Amino acid sequence: MTLRTGRVWLTVAALLMAVGLAMPALAQQSGLGRIDITVHDSTGAVLPGVTVDITGPENHTAVTDAQGQAHFLNLAIGTYQVKANLQGFGPYANNNVVVQAANPVVLPVTLGVAGVTTQVNVTGQAPIVSPKKTTVGSTISKAELDQIPTARDPWVILQSVPTVIVDRVNVGGSESGQQSNYLSKGASGTDNTWNLDGIPITDMGATGSSPTYFDFDAFQEMQVTTGGSDAQVATPGAQLNMILKSGGNTPHGSARYYFENQSLQGSNLPSDLAAALGGTSGKGNRTNSNQDRGFDLGGPLVKDKLWAWGSLGRTDVDNIVLTGGHDKTTLENYAFKLDYQMTQNIRPEFTYFRGNKIKTGRSAGATRPEETTWDQTGPTTVYKGQTSFVIGNNVFLTARGASIGSGFSLTPEGGLTTPVYQDITGVYHGSFQYYATDRPQQTALVDGSYFKGKNEVKFGFSWRKATVTSTSVWPGNNTLTFEVDPTDPSNHGFDLLGYVYRPYNPSVEVKYYSAYAGDTITFNRATVNLAIRYDGGTGQALATTEPAAINLPNYLPAINAPAAAGPSLKLVSPRVGVTYALDESHKTLARASFSMFASQLGATGGQAGILSEAPYSYAYVLANDTNGNHVVDPSEAAAGLFLGGVGFNQSNPTQIQTYNQIASNLTMPKTYETMVGLDRELMPNFGVSATFTYRRYADVFWTPAGAAGPLVGVTSADYSPDGTVSGNAAPVGSFSQTYYALNPNAVPPGGGRELSNQPGYHQRYLGFEVEATKRMANRWMGRFGFSTNRDQEFFDDPSVAIQDPTPLVNDPKINGGDIVTSSTGSGKSSLYLVYPRFQFTADGLYQGPWGLNFGANFIARQGYAAPYEFRTTTDDPVNARKDVLVTNAVDEFRLPTVTLLNARVEKSIKMGRANLLLSLDAFNLFNDATILGRQYRLDTGSAANSVLEIMNPRIARLGVRIEF
Numbered sequence: 001m002t003l004r005t006g007r008v009w010l011t012v013a014a015l016l017m018a019v020g021l022a023m024p025a026l027a028q029q030s031g032l033g034r035i036d037i038t039v040h041d042s043t044g045a046v047l048p049g050v051t052v053d054i055t056g057p058e059n060h061t062a063v064t065d066a067q068g069q070a071h072f073l074n075l076a077i078g079t080y081q082v083k084a085n086l087q088g089f090g091p092y093a094n095n096n097v098v099v100q101a102a103n104p105v106v107l108p109v110t111l112g113v114a115g116v117t118t119q120v121n122v123t124g125q126a127p128i129v130s131p132k133k134t135t136v137g138s139t140i141s142k143a144e145l146d147q148i149p150t151a152r153d154p155w156v157i158l159q160s161v162p163t164v165i166v167d168r169v170n171v172g173g174s175e176s177g178q179q180s181n182y183l184s185k186g187a188s189g190t191d192n193t194w195n196l197d198g199i200p201i202t203d204m205g206a207t208g209s210s211p212t213y214f215d216f217d218a219f220q221e222m223q224v225t226t227g228g229s230d231a232q233v234a235t236p237g238a239q240l241n242m243i244l245k246s247g248g249n250t251p252h253g254s255a256r257y258y259f260e261n262q263s264l265q266g267s268n269l270p271s272d273l274a275a276a277l278g279g280t281s282g283k284g285n286r287t288n289s290n291q292d293r294g295f296d297l298g299g300p301l302v303k304d305k306l307w308a309w310g311s312l313g314r315t316d317v318d319n320i321v322l323t324g325g326h327d328k329t330t331l332e333n334y335a336f337k338l339d340y341q342m343t344q345n346i347r348p349e350f351t352y353f354r355g356n357k358i359k360t361g362r363s364a365g366a367t368r369p370e371e372t373t374w375d376q377t378g379p380t381t382v383y384k385g386q387t388s389f390v391i392g393n394n395v396f397l398t399a400r401g402a403s404i405g406s407g408f409s410l411t412p413e414g415g416l417t418t419p420v421y422q423d424i425t426g427v428y429h430g431s432f433q434y435y436a437t438d439r440p441q442q443t444a445l446v447d448g449s450y451f452k453g454k455n456e457v458k459f460g461f462s463w464r465k466a467t468v469t470s471t472s473v474w475p476g477n478n479t480l481t482f483e484v485d486p487t488d489p490s491n492h493g494f495d496l497l498g499y500v501y502r503p504y505n506p507s508v509e510v511k512y513y514s515a516y517a518g519d520t521i522t523f524n525r526a527t528v529n530l531a532i533r534y535d536g537g538t539g540q541a542l543a544t545t546e547p548a549a550i551n552l553p554n555y556l557p558a559i560n561a562p563a564a565a566g567p568s569l570k571l572v573s574p575r576v577g578v579t580y581a582l583d584e585s586h587k588t589l590a591r592a593s594f595s596m597f598a599s600q601l602g603a604t605g606g607q608a609g610i611l612s613e614a615p616y617s618y619a620y621v622l623a624n625d626t627n628g629n630h631v632v633d634p635s636e637a638a639a640g641l642f643l644g645g646v647g648f649n650q651s652n653p654t655q656i657q658t659y660n661q662i663a664s665n666l667t668m669p670k671t672y673e674t675m676v677g678l679d680r681e682l683m684p685n686f687g688v689s690a691t692f693t694y695r696r697y698a699d700v701f702w703t704p705a706g707a708a709g710p711l712v713g714v715t716s717a718d719y720s721p722d723g724t725v726s727g728n729a730a731p732v733g734s735f736s737q738t739y740y741a742l743n744p745n746a747v748p749p750g751g752g753r754e755l756s757n758q759p760g761y762h763q764r765y766l767g768f769e770v771e772a773t774k775r776m777a778n779r780w781m782g783r784f785g786f787s788t789n790r791d792q793e794f795f796d797d798p799s800v801a802i803q804d805p806t807p808l809v810n811d812p813k814i815n816g817g818d819i820v821t822s823s824t825g826s827g828k829s830s831l832y833l834v835y836p837r838f839q840f841t842a843d844g845l846y847q848g849p850w851g852l853n854f855g856a857n858f859i860a861r862q863g864y865a866a867p868y869e870f871r872t873t874t875d876d877p878v879n880a881r882k883d884v885l886v887t888n889a890v891d892e893f894r895l896p897t898v899t900l901l902n903a904r905v906e907k908s909i910k911m912g913r914a915n916l917l918l919s920l921d922a923f924n925l926f927n928d929a930t931i932l933g934r935q936y937r938l939d940t941g942s943a944a945n946s947v948l949e950i951m952n953p954r955i956a957r958l959g960v961r962i963e964f
Contacts, residue, residue, distance in 0.1 A: 032198065032388075032398070033075040033099035036132070039068045039084055039109045047086060047111060054097075056080035057248045059304060061344070065393055067453055073396040074347070074388040075099050076246050076339075077142075077220045084109050098775065100139050101223050101243050104132050128687040128775065129589055129679040131527040131579050132520060135228030136675065136691050136769070137161065137239075142220050143776050144783065146961075148843045148855050149904035149921040152216040152258075152292065154240060155180035159859060160841045161224045162769035162785035163693075164238055167823040167831045167864075169898055169932060171952035172260055172923035173290045177317050177329030177357060179209055181823040183833060184226045184238035186695050186765025186791040187671065189821065191237030191599050197244050197351055198445075199384050199402045204510060205439045205468035207602035208237060211406040212355035212380035215294055215313030215333035217256060220245045227673055227693060229577035229593040231458065231516035231531035232447070236597040236671035236695070244351065246337050247307030251299030254963035260290040260955055268929035268953035276946065277323060285952050288318040288326065294333075310336040322949060325364040327373070332356045345390040353382040362410065363432075366948040371414035372428040378408025394451040401444045409436035412475060419476030419631040421496075424483045425943040426935060429630065430476070437470035439603075454522045458531070461515040468603040469507040469542075477550040478503065481631045482881070484622075485939075490723055490873040492641055494622035497873055497881065498632030502549045502556040502617045502647070507542035508566075508609035510601055518575065525586070529577035529593075535668070537601035539566035539608025546614050551637050552621065555645065555653045561614035564658060567607065567755060571598040571668040587681040592674075599669035599701070606708030607701070610660045610755045616708070617647025620880035622873070644877030646751030659750025661712055666756060672696045685775040695765040702758035705811040706822065709753040710803050711742070711878065718746035719805055725870040725884050729938045730945060731893060732868050735886040739806045741876035751878045760797025763819060766790045782844040789835035791819045804876075807885040809869040809936070820865055820890040830936060834891045836862035853917075855904040863895030863930075870939050886938065895932065900951070901925045919959040927954040 035054065039047045046068030053061050057078035062070040080099055084092040089111040099105055138161045150156045151170035158180075159166040166182040168175045183189055192208035194201050203211040225239040233239055269277075269284035277284075294313030301308050315331040334354045341347050356379035364373045384402040391397070414420075414431025422428050447460035474480055479498045486495040518531025541564045549556035573596035582588040601607055605616055623632045623640030632640070649655045677691035702710050722741035728734045769787040774780065795801045795815045807813055809832070810822040823831040839861040846854045867890045869883040876882070887893065906919040933949035 032073070033077055033101050033105070035072045035075065035080065035082070035097060035099060035105045035107055037064070037070045037082070037084070037107045037109055039064050039070070039111060041089070042110060042112050047089075050084050050086040050111070053083045054080045057246070059249075062393055065451075069451065070393065071396070071451055073449060074398050076248070077101055077243055078248070082107065084111060086111060088114050090114050100141065101221055101241065103130055103139060106130050106132060128685060128773065129587065129681045131522070131581060131586060131589060133579055133589070133591060133679065134230040134529050134577050134593070135225045135233060136677065136693075137223065137225035138771060138783070138785070140222045140224075143781060143845070144843055145216065145219060145222065147845050147853060147904070147906070148857050149902040149923070150857050151176055151923075154210070154214060154222065154242060155182065157222050158182055158224060158238060158240060160783070160785065160843060161226065161238070162771050162787035162839065162841070163226055163767050163789060164224070165833060165835060165839065165861070167833055169900060169930075169951055171900065172287060172921070172955045172957055173292070173317060174285070174287050174319055174952045176315060177213060177331055177359065181821075181831075181833070182238065183821060183835075185236065185693055185767055186697065186763060186819070187236040187238070188599070189237070190602055191235040193235055193237060193239045195239065195241040196353060196382060197384065198241065199382065199400060200443060200464065201382060201404055201441070203406065203439060204441070204466040204600070204603035205437060205470065207600055207604065211404065211439065213331045213333070213357050214242065214355060215311055215335065217254060217294055217313060218244055218296060218311040218333065218335050227595070227675060229529050229531065229575040229595045231518045231533045231575050232460065234514060234535060234598070235600055236673065244335055244337055244353070245296060245298060245309050245311070246339060247298040247300065247309040249300050249303055249307070252964060253295065253297035254961060255295035256293060256959065256961040258290075258292040258957055258959040260287055260957045262286070262288060264956040264958070266927050266954040268927050268950070270929055273947055273950070284320070285322050285950050286320040287952060287955055288320050289316070290318070290957070291316045305341050307339045308337070321364045322366050322947070323369075325361065325370050325373070327361040327364040328359065330358040332358070347388045349386040351382070351384040351386070355380050357408070361413070367427050368432075369427065369429070371418075371430060372420070372432040373413050374410040374432065375413060376408055376410050380404065380406040395448070397446065397448045399446045402442070404441040404443070406440065407438040410434065414475070416473070416475045419479060419481065420474060421481035421483065421630045423630070424485070425940045426937055433472055433474050435470065435472045437468065439466070439468050441466045456520040456522075457518070458520070459517040462513070464512040465509065466512070466603045467507075467509045471503070471505050473503045474501050476631065477634060479551045479632050483630065484873055488873070492622055494624055494640065496623045496625050496632050496636070498551065498621045498623060498637060498640075500549050500551040500556065500619045500621060500632075500637065502559070503547050504616055505544045505546050505614070506605040506609055506612065507544045508539065508603045508605060509542055510537055510539040510603040510608045512537050512601070525581040527579040529575070531575040533573050533575065534570065535573070535598040536568075536570035538568040539601055539603065540564065541566060541605070541609035541612035544612070544614050551632065551634050552619050555619045555642075555650070556617055556648060557654055559614045559656055561612055561656070564611040564613065566609060566611055567601065567662050567666060569601060569666070569668040571670065573598060589679040591677045591679065595673045597671040597673065599671070607755060610662060610708065610753070611658045613656055613658050615647040615660060617645070619645030619648070643875070643880045644747070646878050649750045650747070650877070659748070659752035660708070661752060661754050663754055663756035667699050669700045669757065670698050672698070685777040688770070688772045690770045691768070693765065693767045693769070697763035697765070699757040700761070700763065702756050704803055705808050707753060709755050712748040712752040712754045714742065714746055714748065714803055716799065716802050716805050718743050722874050722876065723872065725872050725886065727870070727938065732886060732938065735870075737807065737870070737884050737886050739872060739874060739882055739884050740804060741874050742804070742878060744877055747877050758801060760799070760801035761793070761795055763791065763793050776845070779847040780845060782842070785841045787839050788837055789839070791835045792816055793819050804879070806882055809867045809883045809885045809890070812867070812885050812890050814889060817889055818865075818891050820867060831933065832865040832867050832890065834865035836864070838862055851908040851910070853904070853906040853908060855906070857902040858900070860897065860899045863897055865891040866893040866895055866934060866936060867891075868893065868936050868938055871937055872939070883937070895934070896930050898930055898951070899926065899928060914962055914964040917961045917963070919961070921957040921959065922954065923957065924951060924954045929953070
């Protein structure tokens with residue numbers, strides 16, 4: 001055992017002793033909670049006609065039905081008091097019923113005969129395991145959000161959920177203001193969903209991502225779902241539901257200020273890396289400053305009738321990248337919520353949210369100097385209306401609608417007239433691509449529940465429209481130039497390779513439809529969940545115009561494209577789940593489920609807009625740098641060697657038509673999931689859950705090497721060997737790999753692509769996870785998670801499942817090999833996500849004497865893949881540059897194990913109803929300098945295998961917060 005690995009396991013063991021074991025939670029995508037009560041007498045007979053009152057964030061009254069049941073749905077999150085009364089029986093009271101969005105509270109109530117038993121006062125909390133559990137995931141409470149030392153953004157919360165892997169390591173907010181890419185249980189990142197108070201807000205232009213950034217203190221709770229049989233869960237990806245705070249009868253609020261700077265930061269730059277960077281002054285991945293401040297306030301405008309809540313937050317982050325450049329971000333957030341109890345059974349709600357990101361130096365990094373970084377701005381606004389209805393005692397309806405305005409722009413600091421090139425070591429110069437987009441959405445949803453005896457029938461439907469309009473232009477002469485080695489035979493004696501792009505202005509619209517119905521049947525020990533769900537999506541490309549490329553305008557002329565129909569897909573998917581109590585007390589529950597999921601149709605040119613007559617178009621040309629400015633100029637392009645291109649007819653470039661097509665047998669990608677699990681309440685407020693998951697992904701969209709689809713009519717037989725990349729370089733050693741090129745006579749017109757399902761191919765995910773939750777009681781709380789994962793791809797028929805036989809770093813084509821997801825983002829080198837074989841997470845809080853609180857947050861996971869590659873120019877007329885994989889497997893080499901321990905000490909000072917909290921957080925307590933990125937291209941000379949990113953050093957955060 002190495003010292004580093006030993007320290008990981010010792011830390012895990014220590015945290016396990018402190019935190020214990022935990023359990024996952026249920027999904028209720030509406031963002032509201034519920035209490036299900038069954039009243040019995042002392043003999044076990046059900047009692048109808050019992051008056052049940054709940055008080056807390058909301059006050060409600062119901063009378064038990066013939067089965068002794070009363071249901072309270074669509075409740076605001078928080079702690080409630082439950083009372084039950086029936087003439088002739090002693091009253092019942094429970095003052096500590098915690099309601100979460102993700103976990104229906106199933107509360108058994110027993111009334112004793114009057115005169116024999118006086119009032120029953122229950123001091124314990126509601127059960128921590130639920131027989132109505134239909135999903136696997138985690139619920140993160142307000143106490144955990146407030147008091148656990150984290151970097152305070154949703155991606156850090158996602159990272160704490162078993163089976164969710166995130167591509168960034170956020171040390172004290174060093175990555176806040178950047179979106180992390182993440183995966184869960186083998187699902188594509190495009191199947192992740194984002195929800196705000198139950199409203200889907202997922203950015204469909206970057207499918208699966210968030211449309212904005214958030215004020216961390218505006219949330220009452222966060223809920224993450226990673227699978228299960230709940231019919232409200234739409235896709236196989238991670239479902240994040242962030243629940244905003246709300247008003248109530250008791251005024252409440254908070255204000256905070258958190259601060260970090262260089263003087264609170266250590267140094268972890270290794271001496272060899274410092275020497276390679278030319279000294280230590282200002283070098284290394286570091287935080288220059290980080291300020292997070294804001295406040296929120298809520299309470300009654302009219303007691304028991306009208307409530308309001310609002311918040312304002314601002315975060316300023318100034319990061320320093322490895323080579324000393326600055327990456328600055330400002331996040332501004334506003335939110336407002338108004339609730340009105342119109343009648344006892346009708347409750348309308350209005351919510352407004354606005355999030356804006358203002359950024360200078362986006363994507364600063366070792367390969368992106370200042371002039372190639374972006375300045376970014378663009379707000380996202382959400383207007384949401386919701387009304388909850390109660391009809392009698394057994395029908396509950398919630399209707400919601402929202403309008404979302406989203407968009408942003410990325411303006412290169414080098415300007416729009418300066419050409420862009422990448423030098424031989426992989427570093428960009430000059431400027432970078434300009435991008436601007438507008439992404440509005442409209443949504444309407446209805447969800448309902450009907451109770452009858454042992455049955456709860458759930459149903460709902462939704463409609464959603466997403467439009468994405470964007471512009472992307474390469475500055476200067478519309479060319480991205482790469483310096484290449486003229487002595488390499490593949491470059492034919494030229495020293496520049498130019499990618500000439502036509503300015504791209506896609507406009508795409510997608511409409512989504514869904515409906516579901518199901519029945520939850522409750523027996524003595526068994527609970528059966530049967531449901532069916534329908535999902536459909538229809539896309540189209542809207543009319544657009546595109547100007548000619550400045551370079552090679554004869555090949556890339558101007559386009560005026562009309563609207564064009566896109567794909568129309570649908571899927572009917574079953575959901576079945578069974579929970580069985582192994583003991584009479586219902587504290588040990590076995591569960592199993594089978595589910596089918598549909599994937600999301602992206603509002604992108606590669607999917608919904610595939611048939612546009614204005615496709616993403618570019619041409620390749622080899623040229624000589626006759627004037628020494630490192631870029632392919634028009635005269636050099638004219639004198640160079642035209643290699644080919646995509647998105648236009650190479651033999652007749654002025655012919656404007658649709659070259660792409662949709663397969664006649666195209667079907668919705670499907671995920672088949674089987675789960676088996678066990679939940680156990682070890683003691684009040686303390687439970688553990690274990691789950692085994694098997695998933696099979698079939699009919700996946702075929703996106704070879706990230707392309708929009710396979711080339712029309714092309715098979716692997718149309719490719720011939722084009723050369724070999726070979727050499728000897730650390731750490732790979734000797735390597736030799738053949739690459740292939742498409743035969744010129746097999747090129748489809750315009751390099752047309754086909755939106756299709758990949759034939760003869762499937763993916764398989766196997767995973768095991770344990771999660772445990774200790775709710776706040778007896779002065780401590782905790783949450784622990786462990787997972788082990790394996791995600792593989794299988795080529796059942798390589799003759800049809802593979803087109804280009806070249807093994808590429810982001811498309812390795814290894815039967816039974818691990819799936820690799822290429823993840824690039826702001827300020828990052830290439831990141832390659834291959835599921836870690838182990839992943840630990842733990843959060844814990846202990847309330848000590850003298851108002852001192854002690855908290856900790858810990859993660860440990862196997863490092864991600866380090867797939868070494870060699871970039872070469874090819875004679876392939878539609879792919880002139882290929883990154884050839886030179887290792888035997890994508891994870892033959894991995895980056896070091898990542899461990900991150902954060903700790904907090906906090907002093908609580910009571911001031912009447914208010915509580916003043918002074919905190920000191922320490923992030924990366926071990927001051928690790930773990931390598932997070934390398935230059936995997938072995939063709940970059942001395943830069944090959946160089947370190948591009950390390951973990952930020954230890955840093956302290958000072959905080960002051962007041963709440964009441």
